[in-house]
Amino acid sequence: MQPKHDGLVARSLAAVWHPCTQMKRHEAQPPVAIARAQGPWLHGTDGQRYLDGISSWWVNLFGHSHPHIQAALVDQLGQLDHVMLAGFTHAPVVELSERLAALTGLGHAFYGSDGAAATEIALKMSAHYWRNTGRPAKSRFVGLAGGYHGETVGALAVTDIAIFREAYAPLVRLADTVPSPDAHGAAPGETAQDVARRAAAALEAWLQEHHSTTAAFIVEPLVQCAAGMALHDPEYLRLARALCNRYEVHLVVDEIAVGFGRTGTMFAHQQAGIRPDFICLSKGLTGGTLPLSAVLTTDAVYAAFYDDDVARGFLHSHSYTGNPLACRAALATLELFEQLDALNANKTLAQHIDTACKPLTQHPRVRHARRLGMIWAWDVDTTLPDFARRYHQHAMTRGLVLRPIGKTLYAMPPYVLDDEAVQCLASGALDALNATLQEES
Ligand SMILES: *Cc1c(COP(=O)(O)O)cnc(C)c1O
16 A cells, blocks of 8 residues: 655644754754554654664653553543542552552652653652751752753753753753763773762762752763763762762652663662662653653652641642553553563563674774663764764664764664564664765765
8 A cells, every 4th residue: 555644744844843853954854754663663654664773762662552551551541531630549540659669669659741840840859858847958959960851941950961951051040960970981990880989979079068958969870871871880879879868868860761671670770779769750651652750759758748738748730640541551561571571581682682783892983882781882983073863864774763872872672672673773773884984084
């Protein structure tokens, strides 16, 4: 059958403002119209198919249109689409909250719709906690250099990526940053643990001076993804936990990108054996079906809001809070981790991908090849200032979706790649690299 798209691309350019995009670029490289998606494959309206090597911005953990999640959503749609969560409750939100509590050891799930909202909820809760406990001066935040926690005006306060924040800086109450424990910053002879200790010492110096006005320290545990898949040693999280205890500052772990098995464990902070005060979740939470985020916190934080006075309660009113469909999709996603024994299956799959990607890892222009769990990254030694855009284009012509961050090529594939998909990823990524490097003058 002839694909039918009725000029979808032109209509999109006329009517839709696309995210993270300079729209003028689309004059040369129009967006690709997708008609349907199945497993790790996106199918274009032009009949082409593309392997989704980055899980559509890191959300489609089990690929697209997974029948288990689909069936759960259809069932839920026949029962309860939505009800406001103020004054009401329902089975999907209760069951999801119970399961997240069992997985993390933190109860009291508060829901939002996206990652940036989760960041803002955690920051608001932390500052309000200190206010409720008689220390209103503790209202500021600190994060890591190169940190990414979302792009709304509140979340930008703790996002330290210049391109996202420059134009909006005057609107934002910028938080301070402390040095990143990025293992790549190791001096000759230094280990990743040494870098972690050095960065923790800088955090300590900062806290010594500012703890009395600081509510929380926010960190992406183990991988600063948006910074270019910068990895750090779990030792940093252990030291940060101890420092936050000593200086009475909350520890917020942003697991929005790294949660749900991405780093090899269900949650990244678990590799450090620590318990944070807040966990932010989103992205993979619903397996890429519906927008949902959650903030989990401790009994101690919850108790500080429990009062006769409404103003001492946590006030954050979002119309779709705890939407039943989204919660049901999240429950189905969590069920898939058990049904597919996903964390173990990923270990085998990751080795398979490692083997297939060996020529890329050993490419003479690749530096600092690294992997953690189901995240691969390769820094490319290139003079091309627009390497990322060119690479993306070459990968697309090979039926592969990869979007480098600067000169860092990375893959964050769905957990459901078969042999054919692994080969497409490995050979497409390598061929696209060679084709891009040929454009260097
Ligand atoms: C994507 C991301 C966010 C923001 O999530 P959105 O749903 O895009 O608002 C926050 N933190 C981290 C670590 C992320 O990767």
